[in-house]
Amino acid sequence: MTFALELTEAQAAIHEAIAKICAKYDDHYWLKVDDSGNFPDAFVNDIAAGGWLGVAMPERFGGAGLGLTEAALMMQAVAQSGAGFSGASAIHLNIFGLMPIVKFGTEGQQERFLPPIIAGDDKACFAVTEPNSGLDTASLETRAERTNSGYRINGRKIWTTNAQRANKIMLIARTTPKDQCRKPTEGLSLFYADFDRAKIEAQPIPKMGRKAVECNTLFIEDLEVSNAELIGEEGAGFKMLLSGLNPERILFAVEAIGLGRVALKRAAQYAKERIVFGRPIGQNQGIQHPLAKAWAELEAASLMAYKAAALYDAGKECGAEANASKYLGAEAGFRACEASVLAHGGMGYAKEYFVERYFREAMLARIAPVSREMILNFIAERVLGLPKSY
Ligand SMILES: Cc1cc2nc3c(=O)[nH]c(=O)nc-3n(C[C@H](O)[C@H](O)[C@H](O)COP(=O)(O)OP(=O)(O)OC[C@H]3O[C@@H](n4cnc5c(N)ncnc54)[C@H](O)[C@@H]3O)c2cc1C
Structure with a gap:
């Protein structure tokens, strides 16, 4: 591993290209979306149009196949433009959030799930944190019970970013009760499913900052997911x-x-x-x-x-x-x-x-x-x- 102290030409070009897009969205723009709470659609569409949402995603699904270093340069340039977390959090999940699918998903899941997120057509949220378990993820209470065709999920999540706009949700739920597992971190499973608003109620949380990118409490009741939406092995979600x-x-x-x-x-x-x-x-x-x-x-x-x-x-x-x-x-x-x-x-x-x-x-x-x-x-x-x- 070489740890370069200076950017390569290609890396410097990434910073410049992102800075150029961001220059169209000045501090007045970000102040306005922070006041109104409106999502920065124009900015995200511009970033998506440049192909940047797939910076670290595999090329065969429409990504650029670059590394975390390049993704980091990109996100740093976004925040540094004055967009701060109002801009960075609006695209953060697209950049690396679906890595579990890249690493552990089947070829079929990758073909179905990755291209629309890279194109910016799908909007995902990531639901891990729960009101009663906090940082103690192994104690989360959301349950996924087996049905004939997949799983039925019930529980609560908190702080889920972007849940008002998402059409997809990545969530972790317990498939085997903790007391039946060898370790508390076992028996948790990861799902990537449609955000079914008939089964998930998302209530926004008024918060200190970053009003343009909302956070929510989720109430999940009888959300049905198919086996094809389980990522990797059952029980290996953690x-x-x-x-x-x-x-x-x-x-x-x-x-x-x-x-x-x-x-x-x-x-x-x-x-x-x-x-x-x-x-x-x-x-x-x-x-x-x-x-x-x-x-x-x-x-x-x-x-x-x-x-x-x-x-x-x-x-x-x-x-x-x-x-x-x-x-x-x-x-x-x-x-x-x-x-x-x-x-x-x-x-x-x-x-x-x-x-x-x-x-x-x-x-x-x-x-x-x-x-x-x-x-x-x-x-x-x-x-x-x-x-x-x-
Ligand atoms: C704006 C925002 C966006 C977020 N987006 C998402 C999201 O999209 N998806 C998602 O799943 N989550 C999200 N989160 C949740 C976030 O990841 C959690 O808030 C964070 O992990 C802390 O968990 P908690 O709030 O439950 O704190 P708690 O677990 O309740 O902890 C409270 C405090 O106690 C301290 N503490 C607890 N245990 C220990 C210990 N053993 N030793 C020392 N200190 C301890 C903690 O460090 C913390 O300071 C978001 C949060 C915010 C504020």
Whole structure:
């Protein structure tokens, strides 16, 4: 594995191409969708039209067949354009969410499910988190019971992003009761099914930020799915879920880093222009140092994220690096956004300077898809060899 410190020409071209599309959607556009809660359809259609939704999907299904590194460059460029998580989360799931199907689906499932998601025709949501189990996925309560032709699913999910618009749902449910399994992580199965609104009620959750991309509580009642919608082996769902966790963490990391970078850029610009006490506020070290520190932290987090992506692309173990990059990226992104708001003074709190939106969105990466505490638990146990704490 070579871990390049500089982008290749092809990689730099990806960044440029994405930045060019994103330039059509300025901060006013994102502020408007954040206020209205309207999904950024125009932006997503443009990204889909450029073929970018399939950046990391196999070429034989219409994807570009590139690696996680390229997907990360793309998502970082999206967030860094000012789109932040309002833009990144609108396409995030298309990029790597269906990897369990790529890795474990049958040829028939891949042929049916992948091309429409790559083209942007299908809209999927990913339902793992539940109200009563939280981060303890092995304790989830949604049940899939065998029927003659497949399974009947009942249960509740929470925080499911994009469920108002999705026509497909990837969900994990228990097929064997926990007390009948050797390990709690066994007996869970993964399904990719039609989002049947007669059987699934999606209630939006009012939330702090990213209003344009909704989150929902799902009430699933007697959802019938066929055997052809079970991904991989029955009972092996947790293992399949794990295979997608590292890429997802890396993508969240670079999205947070992108958001931090645009916040920093705005702060530096404002600090040069705003005159108080007869000189630019940026001439004061009290303004300079937090911004300089934010730059250093963002760059360090970025190195870790691309190291993790390079390991993943080389087929090597990357759990420690992927987790570390998610932690570092989310923290650096948040601190850059915080420093940017503070450098703007009162205007940091005003919507017209945009950085208050960045700040609200930056919280997301610290919580989802896995919390800071669980990442540190992982590193303490798996890297440092400390006893498992939970
Ligand atoms: C905007 C947004 C979008 C989301 N989108 C999706 C989605 O599309 N699909 C989906 O399935 N989920 C989604 N989620 C859910 C997200 O992944 C979870 O919120 C996250 O994993 C945390 O789970 P929880 O909220 O249940 O926290 P809890 O499990 O209730 O934990 C609460 C707090 O306790 C801490 N904690 C718990 N156990 C331990 C321990 N053993 N040691 C130390 N600390 C601990 C946690 O770190 C956390 O800080 C989304 C969440 C948000 C906010």
